[in-house]
Amino acid sequence: MKTNETMKTMSFADAIEDALATAMATDERIIIIGEDVHLLRVNLLSRFGRDRVLAAPISESAFVGAAVAAAMGGLRPVVEVMLVDFIGVAMDALLNHAAKTFAFSGGNWHVPLVVRAACGGGYGDGGQHEQSLWGWLAHIPGLTVVVPSTPADAGGLMLSALSHEEPVIFLEHKLLADYWLDYLGAGGRDTVTYDIPMMGATGPVPDPWQPVPIGKMAIRRNGSDITVVGVGVGIHRALEAATILAQNGYSAEVIDLRTVSPLDREGLCASVSKTGRMLVVDEDYQAFGLSGELAAVVLESGIQAKYGRVCVESTIPYSPEMEKQALPNTVRILAAANELLLKR
Amino acid sequence: MKTNETMKTMSFADAIEDALATAMATDERIIIIGEDVHLLRVNLLSRFGRDRVLAAPISESAFVGAAVAAAMGGLRPVVEVMLVDFIGVAMDALLNHAAKTFAFSGGNWHVPLVVRAACGGGYGDGGQHEQSLWGWLAHIPGLTVVVPSTPADAGGLMLSALSHEEPVIFLEHKLLADYWLDYLGAGGRDTVTYDIPMMGATGPVPDPWQPVPIGKMAIRRNGSDITVVGVGVGIHRALEAATILAQNGYSAEVIDLRTVSPLDREGLCASVSKTGRMLVVDEDYQAFGLSGELAAVVLESGIQAKYGRVCVESTIPYSPEMEKQALPNTVRILAAANELLLKR
Amino acid sequence: MEINHWHCYENMFSSRQFEASVTTVWRSGKISGEMHLSTGEEAITAGTVLQLQAGDAMALDHRGTSAMLMRGVDPFRLLREFMGKSDGLCHGQGGHMHLFSKRHLAASSGIVGATGPAAAGFALANRALRPGSVALAFFGDGAMNQGMLLESMNLAVAWRLPVVFICKDSKWAITTLSASVTGGKLVNRAIGMGMPATSIDGTDVEAVWKTASKSLIRARKGKGPSFIHATCTHPEGHFLGDPLLRIARHPVKEMKKVAGPMIKSAIHLQGASILKRSGSLATVTTLIGKTARDQHFSGKDPLSRLRRQLKKENGRLEKLENELINKNQAVINRALAAR
Amino acid sequence: MEINHWHCYENMFSSRQFEASVTTVWRSGKISGEMHLSTGEEAITAGTVLQLQAGDAMALDHRGTSAMLMRGVDPFRLLREFMGKSDGLCHGQGGHMHLFSKRHLAASSGIVGATGPAAAGFALANRALRPGSVALAFFGDGAMNQGMLLESMNLAVAWRLPVVFICKDSKWAITTLSASVTGGKLVNRAIGMGMPATSIDGTDVEAVWKTASKSLIRARKGKGPSFIHATCTHPEGHFLGDPLLRIARHPVKEMKKVAGPMIKSAIHLQGASILKRSGSLATVTTLIGKTARDQHFSGKDPLSRLRRQLKKENGRLEKLENELINKNQAVINRALAAR
Numbered sequence A, B: 001m002k003t004n005e006t007m008k009t010m011s012f013a014d015a016i017e018d019a020l021a022t023a024m025a026t027d028e029r030i031i032i033i034g035e036d037v038h039l040l041r042v043n044l045l046s047r048f049g050r051d052r053v054l055a056a057p058i059s060e061s062a063f064v065g066a067a068v069a070a071a072m073g074g075l076r077p078v079v080e081v082m083l084v085d086f087i088g089v090a091m092d093a094l095l096n097h098a099a100k101t102f103a104f105s106g107g108n109w110h111v112p113l114v115v116r117a118a119c120g121g122g123y124g125d126g127g128q129h130e131q132s133l134w135g136w137l138a139h140i141p142g143l144t145v146v147v148p149s150t151p152a153d154a155g156g157l158m159l160s161a162l163s164h165e166e167p168v169i170f171l172e173h174k175l176l177a178d179y180w181l182d183y184l185g186a187g188g189r190d191t192v193t194y195d196i197p198m199m200g201a202t203g204p205v206p207d208p209w210q211p212v213p214i215g216k217m218a219i220r221r222n223g224s225d226i227t228v229v230g231v232g233v234g235i236h237r238a239l240e241a242a243t244i245l246a247q248n249g250y251s252a253e254v255i256d257l258r259t260v261s262p263l264d265r266e267g268l269c270a271s272v273s274k275t276g277r278m279l280v281v282d283e284d285y286q287a288f289g290l291s292g293e294l295a296a297v298v299l300e301s302g303i304q305a306k307y308g309r310v311c312v313e314s315t316i317p318y319s320p321e322m323e324k325q326a327l328p329n330t331v332r333i334l335a336a337a338n339e340l341l342l343k344r
Numbered sequence C, D: 001m002e003i004n005h006w007h008c009y010e011n012m013f014s015s016r017q018f019e020a021s022v023t024t025v026w027r028s029g030k031i032s033g034e035m036h037l038s039t040g041e042e043a044i045t046a047g048t049v050l051q052l053q054a055g056d057a058m059a060l061d062h063r064g065t066s067a068m069l070m071r072g073v074d075p076f077r078l079l080r081e082f083m084g085k086s087d088g089l090c091h092g093q094g095g096h097m098h099l100f101s102k103r104h105l106a107a108s109s110g111i112v113g114a115t116g117p118a119a120a121g122f123a124l125a126n127r128a129l130r131p132g133s134v135a136l137a138f139f140g141d142g143a144m145n146q147g148m149l150l151e152s153m154n155l156a157v158a159w160r161l162p163v164v165f166i167c168k169d170s171k172w173a174i175t176t177l178s179a180s181v182t183g184g185k186l187v188n189r190a191i192g193m194g195m196p197a198t199s200i201d202g203t204d205v206e207a208v209w210k211t212a213s214k215s216l217i218r219a220r221k222g223k224g225p226s227f228i229h230a231t232c233t234h235p236e237g238h239f240l241g242d243p244l245l246r247i248a249r250h251p252v253k254e255m256k257k258v259a260g261p262m263i264k265s266a267i268h269l270q271g272a273s274i275l276k277r278s279g280s281l282a283t284v285t286t287l288i289g290k291t292a293r294d295q296h297f298s299g300k301d302p303l304s305r306l307r308r309q310l311k312k313e314n315g316r317l318e319k320l321e322n323e324l325i326n327k328n329q330a331v332i333n334r335a336l337a338a339r
């Protein structure tokens, strides 16, 4: 990252929008497609016009499918599915088309598409609106999945996604991209509060924008006793836990994968080799997902490590109290870390 | 399993049909829904009539969604999506409805649904028709996923699925359920051949039918040096590899999970503790799937094991030669096993 | 079944009362996340749901409150569910978009269009297990662009299922004017799938009742599905705290937040031509203006409409209303007092 | 554009020849998996694809061969692709259901209905990058029940996209008679989405050409999408080795395999009533009977239909045909000889 002279402060949401606008200004091929984008992306609309910010009917399978072909036809669409939960109705477009065209065409035809969606819970909206699904999407060969945790990464990864030749799923957590919280949660109320990671919701960003490379993790905190690894909001919970662990004399390294697929295997293995312990913090579902893949990567590399995970184990309950328990919170992370640290 | 007196021999396909017919005869609530079922399930149609074998339009999202609600309304639908690849268009029905209704209803409302689909490759039909996706589906809390590898398990797991109170994905591999090979591959030709696992395509089945418990693995071969674990056709490839390994003085244990979710953690861990080596053979995609989850399970249990995997790493190519390399074949399994066995 | 106006009014009034209280509770912060009211849809709900019989099913969208209430679900348990409490309808697991009552064969979904397949499935089960019973599918104008809903209409025709498809046309899908993203006429889509379709004023409970009655008879007799297109208004916009409505209502305060970045964007050096930009700005101001105009009843309140009809028996009306107000208040108090 | 009958015939004849050879190669086992021919669709393909210009796009379903050929894709590379060879169109990675030619903006999908969204997306890119160019969507009658296709029709109308939707109605979807699972009239579905729709005889290349010409002009002018419903027949059934056709053609040999278990099932003690059972058996025998009747040209072969028209110039016709036969044979020989 650059020195402070070339940084400014921005919210997570503004960072994405600013990076997008920067790219749109120089690349006419970038267009925005999605429901309600005339309001949600009003700034881009007012600057780039209706030809480049297209309001879609509630027809995700048609417009995500169309975005795939539009990318094949020479555009660089950013298609929004609002919440990643809604990808269910458009899954075929990703599973069988976006992800496979390059392979099917014998490597002749790229699909430079960005699928943008809000993800994650913590604002009490129920299990059909709070899923994360990054590990799930990453299972499909041909899909790149990025999950930023800071404004700088949000903007920088968006820039990289926009110049990537193959489909990228760009997931923004609602606790970080705050307009979603207002839209879907608070609705103008000041009677509700959310556990928003402050370092994620606002922060320094490079000026001018620098792309953040896809597939490169970031060490958020150096440590030697345990590696705590994750993405998105999980990173901020992990950092909180690391601070408390430090008070108890344990040194935790916190690794922000930033890209779920492809994984930064080298970076991860270097850290886990050093600490000998890996705790995965994952807001996606536990089984058959990111937490498992990280275990496999470590084992494959022949590293003998203690392993634990704090993930979402079931459908996310609506009740805010139950929801808090279901999501990887700092208390759960601490408990799991302590358990791992005690293992010899 | 029973002694030979109470066994008869049946093909994998007939076993499923026979178990289904047996259950349908005693439980009027069981119905069949799917495209082309009037031909594909002609025997069930001719016995149980059109009210119970419903031919559907090419509207997977509607009829899978309808099957979810039909199950909630008191029926026990077996809904067929032909090939599991086609689930993309109906994913929402599984992700956001079948899997979540029990949780959303506060545990008040069950969805006793069986989703039946053919899966797997090895007959040269291309990457949109040969996926496995069991690990992918298993990621979603609330879905049970079974993948039989023998006629006895195919029938027995179908019986269990039919009496299960929650949604079960029942995947039959096309190399085992041979009518698919005729339908989608040979088409009456005798000029094409496939690498069909004979022990899987035909075999002994209990008479009368016995349910095979969901979530219970089976040891297909006892061994002490390495655990080779998988499902479906992978088991037969693993057994072949184990025979060759034995000739080289290595003793491989072959574990058939039978159920992908929920996993038989105990059984798996017992075997891997014993052998100290786990090789996953998985025809589903490698990353963020079954192979990773098995690594996590083992690590979570504190077992220090050597680990390797032979999976599908990319979109399955159409060309039969390339396809053969992409699927977990015996040669690849042997190579990986030997590598693991050499690790100290 | 013959319509009983008083019975309708009682149900519509109670539902309105309940949702007014829900609004207060939501504003107090005791309800998390989104809250979509069915206020404005009461005539559509009453005209259909009140004709249901034991064994009939309903598939509800994100505005399920009035239908649940009119079907007989305990308002206390509803509000407690909204509050995420363990004595809620779904023990706090579902929330207002995921209301389930197995006893009433009533299920909700927060996924737009999912009620079509659900109603088809319920109808299939009903035909097999409870002959003569039906299933209702409720959904909005926006949902008419969702493939699974369109598919389910064909499925219901192909299988001659006892479904009544009820499209509550509010003209809006969140902040999008449906007319701007929807081709053709909605009734024609149903006709294109092979089922009879009727367009009615959804604020006229009598019109809804009569049309629904025909559809229900048709379905119960095994003659297949039909489609009702009923117009309505959501005076609170899409959900409580609707951003367009906030701007329309408090332009000075709310527009400030939006206008600054928007104008800045609009006058940015790089970007579309000035013509296109001013077109975009017009798009947005039109949205806000249309919201202000569309999203209030402007004389099309189903409740006051029916009230005017019943006003002749004036004393009875007020007595009833007072009773219902008290009853509602008691429920709300109890729900707020419980822990 | 004016139709040139000879040009059409040349293309249709070549395509037919090529697919006849493909059939032989498939039977020899050199092509793995399924093989869906476009034989019987040649007039639909010629009447549309031959009117395309540089920059136009097409979204093809599982029967893309004739469209690829008529658009100018090298038949050698096509056959090599079917054979899974590295010098195939997609280096053997795609296969006959996944044919891609970036140069021709032509993409296929084995997922029923996917060509609708694809054509909409191509049209969107074309409007932005290649003004005046269009996109064609090809799909069958069965696909008309797939939600994403229906959605994409609305999308194209809402966005006024230059798409021509071409429904090749073969009456069948694999072994299902579409009429048995499809409500309403297909053209009415398009009208319900707000676009003009025309029904034509898809074996009459002149009718296809004229209708397509109007649709193409409309699209190129920025007036939006339209829908063409064109009937056709697949004389080889759904795919090579079609099971119903096998029974219909070799009843003694093939019926044996099916009949045994079926009759055994039908007379099983437990099960539905005898009435229902005989109804089911009737369903199956009807399917087979209808297949035998539907799945051959019975005078409705688009190729011989056009041939009759051109027969006056007899010498020219035979000369052309011989040339094309030789040309095709040369390609096939080359493809089979390569390794």
Ligand SMILES: Cc1ncc(C[n+]2csc(CCOP(=O)(O)OP(=O)(O)O)c2C)c(N)n1
Pocket (backbone or CB within 6 Å): A035, A058, A060, A082, A086, A089, C062, C063, C110, C111, C112, C139, C140, C141, C142, C143, C144, C168, C170, C172, C173, C174, C238
């Ligand atoms: C598949 C899907 N896409 C998008 C959404 C987000 N969403 C929730 S309600 C809604 C608008 C629905 O409009 P309409 O069907 O007209 O119902 P109304 O809210 O007007 O009653 C949208 C887009 C969703 N829940 N599901």
Ligand SMILES: Cc1ncc(C[n+]2csc(CCOP(=O)(O)OP(=O)(O)O)c2C)c(N)n1
Pocket (backbone or CB within 6 Å): B035, B058, B060, B082, B086, B089, D062, D063, D110, D111, D112, D139, D140, D141, D142, D143, D144, D168, D170, D172, D173, D174, D238
């Ligand atoms: C989503 C999906 N469902 C089912 C299938 C299996 N399938 C392949 S072709 C076909 C029939 C298509 O019928 P139609 O659209 O009429 O085209 P035709 O084959 O008659 O030309 C089906 C059901 C598929 N490929 N994709």
Ligand SMILES: [Mg+2]
Pocket (backbone or CB within 6 Å): C140, C141, C142, C168, C169, C170, C171, C172, C173, C174
């Ligand atoms: Mg609406």
Ligand SMILES: [Mg+2]
Pocket (backbone or CB within 6 Å): D140, D141, D142, D168, D169, D170, D171, D172, D173, D174
């Ligand atoms: Mg057809």
